[in-house]
Amino acid sequence: MEVGTVDKNDLIAKELFHSLMQFRSHFRPKAYKGVKPGEYKLLFTIKSAKKHHGVDLTVSCLSKYLQVTAPSVTQLINRLEADGLVERRIDPNDRRSVKVMLTEKGEQVTEKVVDAYLQKLHGLIGHLGEEKSKQFAELLSETIEYFAENDVSSKRDEWR
Numbered sequence: 001m002e003v004g005t006v007d008k009n010d011l012i013a014k015e016l017f018h019s020l021m022q023f024r025s026h027f028r029p030k031a032y033k034g035v036k037p038g039e040y041k042l043l044f045t046i047k048s049a050k051k052h053h054g055v056d057l058t059v060s061c062l063s064k065y066l067q068v069t070a071p072s073v074t075q076l077i078n079r080l081e082a083d084g085l086v087e088r089r090i091d092p093n094d095r096r097s098v099k100v101m102l103t104e105k106g107e108q109v110t111e112k113v114v115d116a117y118l119q120k121l122h123g124l125i126g127h128l129g130e131e132k133s134k135q136f137a138e139l140l141s142e143t144i145e146y147f148a149e150n151d152v153s154s155k156r157d158e159w160r
Helices: 008-027 037-053 059-066 070-082 104-128 130-149 153-159
Strands: 086-091 094-102
Touching (some): 059 070, 104 130
Antiparallel strands (some): 086 094
């Protein structure tokens, strides 16, 4: 590359970075009835495991799936349990194991948050149109695959 010229990929990378940061700030959920965005992820994970796989998860399973430490998950569960959104139950098949599940209130809050997201996405489909929305979904899926295969987050320690 000659002195004074700008690499086109560098410009595109900077534009992508800026767009992703803007997207994240606009799409990031707000607290709902005292439930913080990080807690939603835990609620969604519990709900999804039950709905799609018919299982209740342990703290260690939640920790692995969410890619956070078990003590961090335990703190989230403690807050959600105090708010009546989740409960812990001893696994009848293995009394050493404790499963975490949504309460009725937790189910309702999770559904309301999902509905709010769906409303946002319906608005986006109305704005972009069906074809562009499908393309956007495909591009997001490809982007997620790329980052999963080239896990940048696992290199955090290199940045310190």
